[in-house]
Amino acid sequence: MIYLFVMLLQGAISTLYSAIFTLISRRLKFTIRNILFEKILIQDVAYYDGTESGRLLSRLTNDLDLMMSPIQSSLSSLLSNLLILVGGLIMCFLKSYKLSMLAFVCIGPISYCWEQYAIWSKGLAREMLSYWAEGNSIASQALMHIRTVKAFGCEESVMEKYSSTNQMALNCGIRDAWGNGITSALTGYLDLGTGVLILYFGGLLVYRGEMSVGDLVTYQLFWNMMNNSYQNLQGLITSFTRSAAGAEKVFSLFDSIPDIDPSKGNDIDPTTLSMGSDGGGGQIEIQNISFYYQMRPDNIVLEDFSLTIPAGKTIALVGRSGGGKSTIIQLLLRFYDPKQGCILLDGKPYPSMKVHQLRRLFGVVTQETELFALTVEENIAYGLNKDNGEYKFEDVVEAAKNAYAHEFICEMKDGYQTRIGERGNRISGGQRQRIAIARVFLRKPKIILLDEATSALDENSQEAVHNALSNLIKESNATVVMVAHRLSTVKNADSICVIDKGQVLEQGTHDELVNKNGIYASMVSKNAQKKGDMGRAGTTI
Numbered sequence: 001m002i003y004l005f006v007m008l009l010q011g012a013i014s015t016l017y018s019a020i021f022t023l024i025s026r027r028l029k030f031t032i033r034n035i036l037f038e039k040i041l042i043q044d045v046a047y048y049d050g051t052e053s054g055r056l057l058s059r060l061t062n063d064l065d066l067m068m069s070p071i072q073s074s075l076s077s078l079l080s081n082l083l084i085l086v087g088g089l090i091m092c093f094l095k096s097y098k099l100s101m102l103a104f105v106c107i108g109p110i111s112y113c114w115e116q117y118a119i120w121s122k123g124l125a126r127e128m129l130s131y132w133a134e135g136n137s138i139a140s141q142a143l144m145h146i147r148t149v150k151a152f153g154c155e156e157s158v159m160e161k162y163s164s165t166n167q168m169a170l171n172c173g174i175r176d177a178w179g180n181g182i183t184s185a186l187t188g189y190l191d192l193g194t195g196v197l198i199l200y201f202g203g204l205l206v207y208r209g210e211m212s213v214g215d216l217v218t219y220q221l222f223w224n225m226m227n228n229s230y231q232n233l234q235g236l237i238t239s240f241t242r243s244a245a246g247a248e249k250v251f252s253l254f255d256s257i258p259d260i261d262p263s264k265g266n267d268i269d270p271t272t273l274s275m276g277s278d279g280g281g282g283q284i285e286i287q288n289i290s291f292y293y294q295m296r297p298d299n300i301v302l303e304d305f306s307l308t309i310p311a312g313k314t315i316a317l318v319g320r321s322g323g324g325k326s327t328i329i330q331l332l333l334r335f336y337d338p339k340q341g342c343i344l345l346d347g348k349p350y351p352s353m354k355v356h357q358l359r360r361l362f363g364v365v366t367q368e369t370e371l372f373a374l375t376v377e378e379n380i381a382y383g384l385n386k387d388n389g390e391y392k393f394e395d396v397v398e399a400a401k402n403a404y405a406h407e408f409i410c411e412m413k414d415g416y417q418t419r420i421g422e423r424g425n426r427i428s429g430g431q432r433q434r435i436a437i438a439r440v441f442l443r444k445p446k447i448i449l450l451d452e453a454t455s456a457l458d459e460n461s462q463e464a465v466h467n468a469l470s471n472l473i474k475e476s477n478a479t480v481v482m483v484a485h486r487l488s489t490v491k492n493a494d495s496i497c498v499i500d501k502g503q504v505l506e507q508g509t510h511d512e513l514v515n516k517n518g519i520y521a522s523m524v525s526k527n528a529q530k531k532g533d534m535g536r537a538g539t540t541i
């Protein structure tokens with residue numbers, strides 16, 4: 001009777017508990033996934049330099065799945081198993097403490113075997129996660145650069161690499177399955193041996209009249225019931241130990257605090273810094289900065305570098321490839337902090353301002369235009385919210401017209417609602433760049449950063465966009481920092497800064513530098529000899 005009652009109770013509890021637990025574990029996974037993605041997003045740019053995106057995706061998928069697997073699968077039966085274990089334990093001791101002492105001595109080696117397996121299996125799980133992450137990284141890189149993969153006919157070699165990492169992960173899985181099988185067999189035999197011992201010594205107790213046959217049978221039932229729960233709990237502990245391998249990776253992200261903390265700094269007063277304000281604003285002072293990238297500490301990119309960019313002026317950075325021009329743009333956007341020295345905006349050091357608000361003051365067009373798998377309108381208005389009244393559709397059209405993008409946008413079937421594919425791969429390079437320039441027109445930033453912004457445009461549109469940018473700069477009184485390889489594009493800049501090996505070699509207007517007969521003058525004359533560039537000599541900002 002008692003046995004029947006306990007079984008019914010177990011069934012009811014486990015069903016209810018399992019339903020509640022499934023709900024809780026799903027909610028938990030959803031929350032952790034969100035927090036994890038937020039943690040990934042708030043990292044510094046330096047963090048992404050050192051971590052491949054495929055590996056980060058693995059954190060959100062494989063690592064999190066492994067971490068949550070025991071919670072989802074077996075934790076729901078934890079309470080019922082615990083209840084049965086405790087109940088069974090009490091009943092076993094009440095029925096026969098002698099048999100119980102004997103049986104529990106035998107449980108020691110079983111626990112030991114599972115413990116050793118769990119530790120070994122955790123190491124394997126760690127290894128398997130690394131292979132999965134590597135596989136993810138190979139796949140995401142191949143997909144990101146699918147045209148290059150195809151152009152070089154590398155499908156087979158990519159497939160080989162992907163399949164070999166998958167094979168390594170599979171090998172870990174196979175080894176784990178063997179380990180699990182052997183441990184199960186071993187502990188199964190030990191368990192069987194324990195059952196035989198109970199029967200043997202129980203039989204002796206019955207023979208001696210210390211126990212009735214009925215009590216022995218009941219004892220066996222309680223023992224089996226308790227033993228099942230014990231094995232379930234043991235399995236749970238083992239899977240928790242394994243899942244710790246996933247948890248280590250997931251929580252390492254939780255522990256990773258970005259150096260550039262987005263919550264630090266004061267709010268920026270938009271009235272003093274916004275476009276066209278009476279307060280002017282937009283002067284940048286780079287003071288004695290030194291910088292190297294975290295991933296290449298041996299390569300000092302900027303050393304004791306100073307430069308003042310007056311508000312509303314256009315300054316051009318020219319110089320040899322690898323001289324540090326783009327690095328200056330990245331430092332201005334506070335993607336990185338200098339190792340020494342500081343950058344001031346209108347006299348305020350960068351760290352004293354909220355980084356998110358600081359970046360919103362900038363409009364950027366780079367060599368590699370980064371567009372999203374969204375519509376043209378959404379790409380132009382990226383980061384702005386229409387529902388909050390941050391922009392109107394007419395503003396988007398106006399910006400596109402200014403950037404000489406309106407015409408080709410209207411030629412597309414769905415116009416501004418055309419989806420342009422991942423990284424804008426359904427439109428041409430020049431069209432992508434014009435959309436990026438339209439973004440700047442719409443945002444009307446205080447500071448405009450152009451890193452070889454018009455390099456992908458044909459001559460006609462290059463001239464047109466240059467004129468449009470020129471108008472924007474004049475109207476808005478924005479501060480402009482432009483990186484240029486074509487010297488023809490910087491002729492009318494207020495100041496030209498020749499940079500090499502992280503140092504300012506020369507600075508002045510185009511005419512001053514040409515007359516000086518220094519490095520810039522020699523670059524101009526070399527450039528003039530190049531037939532291709534002669535044709536573009538008229539396009540200036």
Ligand SMILES: Nc1ncnc2c1ncn2[C@@H]1O[C@H](COP(=O)(O)OP(=O)(O)OP(=O)(O)O)[C@@H](O)[C@H]1O
Pocket residue numbers: 049293295296299301319320321322323324325326327328
């Ligand atoms: N993310 C990075 N991590 C490590 N080193 C980097 C990184 N980006 C650039 N570098 C190195 O920093 C140095 C300066 O690079 P930077 O891109 O600033 O030069 P640049 O003058 O803009 O060159 P280019 O005219 O070819 O664009 C180079 O030696 C480059 O290899």
